[in-house]
Structures are given as structure tokens and as C-alpha cells.
Amino acid sequence: MLSSHKIKIIQSLDKKKFRQKYNLFLVEGNKIIQEIPNSAFKIKEIFSLNLENLKIRNVESSLISPAELKKISFLQHPKDSLALCELPLESPFQEFSKQIILDGIQDPGNLGTIIRLADWFGIEQIICSEDTVDYLNPKVLMASMGSFLRVKICYKNLEDFCAETENANLGTDMKGENIYQFQFPERFNLILGNEGKGMRPDTFKNLQHKITIPRFGNYQNTESLNVSMAAGIILGHIFSKK
């Protein structure tokens, strides 16, 4: 049985402060939990409705009831299992030829969706500004559909990083060059800004190229595309040349 103390700790893990305090974060669902041993992450403890279905060894595991799972899950419809994992150790930084940079993304769904996109297109690393939502937030992990296990994600001071990177910095800007005419360089950082305010000036000044997705509809009132959708369309176009 789950102690009320442990329930309280798990329930607090939707907040970054408590993830750091306890050095823990949560992963839900057998499908994703089973991939953890092959990733850079480490499971500390598992709680499951049916341990037989989980093929993971050498990890402390407890059988729990659906009522207990409901208490500790952050899902509206809890899945089969929940794993407490240790926060990852910071690994030495390495640049990749194709990276995504996020400047102040706030919506967990957007970050999760962008991680999932990076995984699909084989973008190995996402570099986030320090004020971007934490990728170990349960809502981000949910939206990433397990892709956080396969994409490197780090947080950096973007002003410094964008000045020092060896890749060309490409940023979205409504007055930028049409992506369909733009020649994408071999090495690039695709930079995406905050949902409302866009990129901060310190990031914007380090752009080598500004790009935009042209609108084909004829209505002036059309809202610009959501940031994760814009990322998908740009990546889809870049990879059309491969």
C-alpha cells in the first residue's frame, strides 16, 4: 500500500520546485515506462495495477489499486502504471548540426508537441531558454508521447548560446524570407519564440536569417499559426529536400 507521505510527495511532482527537492519526476503508462531502461533516464520505483504486464527487472515495484493510482496520477484517465524516475544528470554539452532553440515557450502542450516533432524528424537536441517551461512537467511529458526519452533537451542562457553556436541561427519573423524560397543551410538552429511575445530582443539580434511561412488564405484577420504547428511545417519543408 502507498503511504500517505509518499502520495503527498508524488502529488507534488507537478511543480518544478518539488521535482528538484525530491530529485524525482513522474512517467505514466507501461508503453513509455518500458522504454526508460534504454534511455538516459533511471527509474527509482514503479507503481502498477498489474506488475506482470511490465517487463522491467531490478526496480522496486509495488502493486497498487485503481483508487491509489487515481490519487497519484496526473492523467484524467490514469493508465496502467506510474514510474518515479530520478532527475537526469547534466551531461557534457555537444552541438548537433540541426537543433531547435526555444525562447520562452510557456505552454506545456507546445513544448511536448515540439519534442515529439524533433523525434520524428531526427533533430537530436532542443536548447531551451531558462524561462521555457520545464520539460519534466507531467503535461509536457504527456504531450511528448515518450519522445523526451530520445531527444536531448537542455536549458541555457540563449543570449550567450546564440552568439557562440557554430550553426546558423534561423528565426521565425512575419517579415522574414518565405521558407519556400529560402536556402536552408546545412547546419542550423531553428529558433522559435514565446507564444505571445515572440523572441526576446537578445535572441533576435543574433539571428542570421529570418524566415516565415507564407499565408495562402485571402483573409487579413487570419491568426498566425501556433508555434508548434509552425515548427512542424518548417521542419516538414526542410526535410522535403533530404
Place this chain on the structure above:
Amino acid sequence: MLSSHKIKIIQSLDKKKFRQKYNLFLVEGNKIIQEIPNSAFKIKEIFSLNLENLKIRNVESSLISPAELKKISFLQHPKDSLALCELPLESPFQEFSKQIILDGIQDPGNLGTIIRLADWFGIEQIICSEDTVDYLNPKVLMASMGSFLRVKICYKNLEDFCAETENANLGTDMKGENIYQFQFPERFNLILGNEGKGMRPDTFKNLQHKITIPRFGNYQNTESLNVSMAAGIILGHIFSKK
């Protein structure tokens, strides 16, 4: 002041059954409400925190308090105004050269996002299967960011429609042709299936072409892309040739 009877009616409008019973649906936010007079929709009544900010004439309007707005709004953070609108009359059906067909889309966010995409790319019409979520659902309207005012949306029996359309039916299928190699025909229906189950067999059998977005990442466990993201990437690619 808002009568409790009226509050009850408005609060029921998140359900299709009550939208049909009262012949009403809800639009929230000055920005979108102000576009309604230039669309195919008609406002019946407006409730606003500040009527001066709303430049709409000849419509019954009431000043309400923030507490009243909170009661009738479906938003977590209610905006400035809320408009009760009449359900649209069915207009005579017309085919367009580029259409989206949705077969059983259930998630309101996905439908709203696809409407917004259609608006961006100038796709004039979306044809939904009868079991696709109702586009006048408040969550769909919210996600569409006002684009439902500019894109024609209708509900049809897809088996009949797909057999009779003059456009080529293109559907997503994991075993389909790579979109980057596929020659998109001039007239097409882009058909997207249910989030979990995909297209129903009666739709699938009417496809002239099956297409897929290739995965560039190297991991077998990567989840396939969400349906609205797939729509965005495919449309982005189609329009790269324009």
C-alpha cells in the same frame, strides 16, 4: 442583469443537443465577435464587460459584471464579451478544388487546429463525417481562433460523398507514398482519419491515393504524428509548390 434562466441556457450550450434545442451557440472575445457581422453567422445577443469597446450596432447588448461573465463563459480566463449566435442555415453544397475531409475526428482541439490551418492555407471547405465532433462546440471554436468564420464546414455521409466527389481522394496511410515524392493532383480532398482508429473502411476504399509523411528519426518507438500536425505538414508541403 442576467436572469438565472438565461444563465442556465447559456451554460448548456457546450452540448450539441442544447445548441440545437435553442438554435444557439456561443462566441467569446471582442476580437472574434467583431468579425461575425462580416461572416455567414448572425449574432442574437451580446453580453459584455464594456459595450463601448465593441463596435457592433443593431444587436441587443447587455452590460454584465465580471462575476456574471465568469458564470456564462467556457474559458478558464474569460475574455471581455460573449455573443449568443444563431445556428447557421444550411447553404447549398458546392465543391472546391482543394478540400479537407475529416473521418471521425473526436478531439475538439484537433478540429479547431485543422480549421485554423485551412484558413491559413486558403482551403475553403472542410467536409466532416457525421460522427466528427461538432464544430460549434466551444472548445473547437476556441482552438480555431476565429477561423470558423472564414472556412465552410459541413457534415456529410462520407461513404456517399467520397464516391461522388470530382476531386481525387488522398488519404494518409503509413504504407502510403512519401509526400515528398508524390505528385499532388490539382483537385484533391485531403482525408484525415480518427485519432486512434484512423479512417473507416468505407472511406478507405474510396481513396485514389495513399500518402505518408516519412519519419527521419532513427527510433522505431517514435509515435506517429498527431492528426492536426500531419495535416499542417502535408498542407505546408502542397503549398510549397505554389
